[in-house]
Amino acid sequence: RRKRGTFPDPDRRVFINPDVCEGCGDCGVQSNCVSILPLETEFGRKRAIDQSSCNKDYSCLKGFCPSFVTLEGAEVRARPRQDLALPDLPAPPLPAIRGTYNIVVTGVGGTGVVTIGALLAMAAHLEGKGAGVMEMAGLAQKGGAVHIHCRIAGKPADISAIRVAVGEADALIGGDLVVSAGTKTLGLLTRGRSRAVVNSHEIVTGQFTRDRGFRLPTDRLTLALRARLGDAGLVMLDATRLAEVLTGDAVHANVLMLGAAWQSGLVPLGEEAILRAIEINGADPEGNKRAFALGRWAVLHAAAAAEAAAPPAPPRAADLDTIIARRADHLAKYQDARLARRYRDRIARARELDEDFASAMARGYHKLLAYKDEYEVARLHSETLRAAVDAQFASVRAMRFHLAPPILGGLDADRRPKKREFGPWMLGLLGLLARMKRLRGTALDPFGRTAERRLERALIAEYEADMDRVQAGLAPETRDIAIELASLPLEIRGFGPVKARAAEQAAGRRRELLEAFEAGGWPRVVAAE
Incomplete structure (x- = not known):
């Protein structure tokens, strides 16, 4: 009915800032909506909204994630298309109807x-x-x-x-x-x-x-x-x-x-x-x-159609030097050059032992170091949101943010921190908050004492201790276990209660991996005679 102009079409669209998105999937869990699509990026699988099929029920906003913004007065930019001149198309013989x-x-x-x-x-x-x-x-x-x-x-x-x-x-x-x-x-x-x-x-x-x-x-x-x-x-x-x-x-x-x-x-x-x-x-x-x-x-014209439908060539898989360089650069923007050096030094030591283990660690360690606290969410929104929105939409009149600031407190019906809607003025406040990132982890950090921030700092210390332990005893029999352990932080995604649940699940897997590592490898399965 909306397409025919016989039913009101809300002048509001949902957009996910992919840089803020963690790819946790909570938006899909809350909405059960297949207009939420996977989006493959340098930093893993994220989420995007299919604007063509979105029915604007806004249930995805229930997902506990600060990456969602709603856009008023937004017109989706026309996608580029091939201007194909169709040749004469001979009609086929129609099938007979028997009964x-x-x-x-x-x-x-x-x-x-x-x-x-x-x-x-x-x-x-x-x-x-x-x-x-x-x-x-x-x-x-x-x-x-x-x-x-x-x-x-x-x-x-x-x-x-x-x-x-x-x-x-x-x-x-x-x-x-x-x-x-x-x-x-x-x-x-x-x-x-x-x-x-x-x-x-x-x-x-x-x-x-x-x-x-x-x-x-x-x-x-x-x-x-x-x-x-x-x-x-x-x-x-x-x-x-x-x-x-x-x-x-x-x-x-x-x-x-x-x-x-x-x-x-x-x-x-x-x-x-x-x-x-x-x-x-x-x-x-x-x-x-x-x-x-x-x-x-x-x-x-099946061959021509297959050529037209061929997806863009996937980007070449980045080598380890590129993976490290990109993440070190990100960490410098996230905090400072000191954090980037800390990352590079640890990965360099791992690389001396095993290239694949170092590759897994390069991704896993970065994921923990660059946790998305209030400062980072503010930085990403203030630096990347406008460009991401402008790439997909024209004539955006206003952006509204859907956030759960810990200083405001309150719980929703599901006993999760209450999300609130904030107007366009929030973008200016986010820019100010982004410039306060030097407070991260210091005694003056107003967010540093929350359970989520304490968890994130504890995960970093735990991971560094685990990697020291693994590198000291790495052997061919335990190599695969070490690689999985180094990659485990990639499973800890999301924000607030979603991240806490993911961390709890990862902790169980961590215990299994460490036990197997200390035992010299996974138990062998002996076939019965």
């Missing part, structure tokens, strides 16, 4: 997959055909698995049931790889009868909101589809990436998939009726008609 032609559409709720079922039904109606569409069991909530069952017949009387039974699907339009390769969907497909066009893009699922390190088992899911359909029965393309590159917005991905399915001969409806259905739907008709044509082009 009913059964289409299953899969995807993730909140991404427009339900619209595909509506377009198919309207196009069938426009051609005088019968159509029955069912959204399975109300599962079309944002982030949930969606199955749309659509039966198309020559006349309405030919449709006796709408739900597609086991093995009866003639076509699968898969907007999401996870749902498409799930047991529920595979059971509807039959080799030789069923054919599919599936979006290969790794779309974030609800699992990511609960497991911050979750990654899709893409190869296994693709193998399951090929095993059921055979190579000839499956077409895969990265529709999400193509939509981003060629239309400037991933929201067009599902209509692009519809175009690809139609060109592959999986839809028994004419192009004219489908395009008219897109116009009647009323949501960005020109953009969606363009997406439909691009889907057709992607099937006819």
Whole structure:
């Protein structure tokens, strides 16, 4: 309704400053929202908001994190897109309807997959055909698995049931790889009868909101589809990436998939009726008609489409010298040159023993030394926030901050420190606070006596003692244990109660690793004869 202008659209957007974000995932836990995407950075995996799919319920603000700001009057900058001139696209032969032609559409709720079922039904109606569409069991909530069952017949009387039974699907339009390769969907497909066009893009699922390190088992899911359909029965393309590159917005991905399915001969409806259905739907008709044509082009020119959808080349893995230099530079900005030297000296001693151990320590030790206290959050917001916002938005009228200053106290309904909203004036105060970083750790530090600050200082001292202990007894049998122990601080992410919980979990793993190290390695498993 917002897209059609029939429902108020709040003039407020949520933005995450990636420099402040710890990647703890608490925002996803609190909101269960798949518009929170992973963002890979030099300092680990962070979070970002997908502005195209954000439904503006603002539940992510419940996450205990100072990286969130809300922007008023913000317009998302148009993404750069390739201006592709489409060649003539020959129409495919349409499949015959024998009784009913059964289409299953899969995807993730909140991404427009339900619209595909509506377009198919309207196009069938426009051609005088019968159509029955069912959204399975109300599962079309944002982030949930969606199955749309659509039966198309020559006349309405030919449709006796709408739900597609086991093995009866003639076509699968898969907007999401996870749902498409799930047991529920595979059971509807039959080799030789069923054919599919599936979006290969790794779309974030609800699992990511609960497991911050979750990654899709893409190869296994693709193998399951090929095993059921055979190579000839499956077409895969990265529709999400193509939509981003060629239309400037991933929201067009599902209509692009519809175009690809139609060109592959999986839809028994004419192009004219489908395009008219897109116009009647009323949501960005020109953009969606363009997406439909691009889907057709992607099937006819698969190699060119694959090249267009290819992600940017990943940056070359940094060597250890670069890793150390970047983190030492960060520590100098964080505090001073003295802290940077302390870091460099300790990593240099570790490097004399083992390069991989030193690499793990370079990341882990930096994570502990550069803990994000009030001074650092203030510095990062005051130095990097405006540039990060300007890169994604235009015409920002005001920024509001969502913070839980310890000096104000108070608990929320979940017994966590209460977050409060602060106006644009807070940015000036943060700049002043950033310049007070010299007080960090001194007797004059007003924040230094909180439980969180004491924990962070204790973790540094504990880590340094552990590394001294490990380096004194490092051996080939304990090398892997030492590397994991050196990397363990990377698991201690977040702020306040989130960080405290992560530290407690890491402490348990630390005890296990130290016990194994002192025992000379992990116990060997001896196979029974």
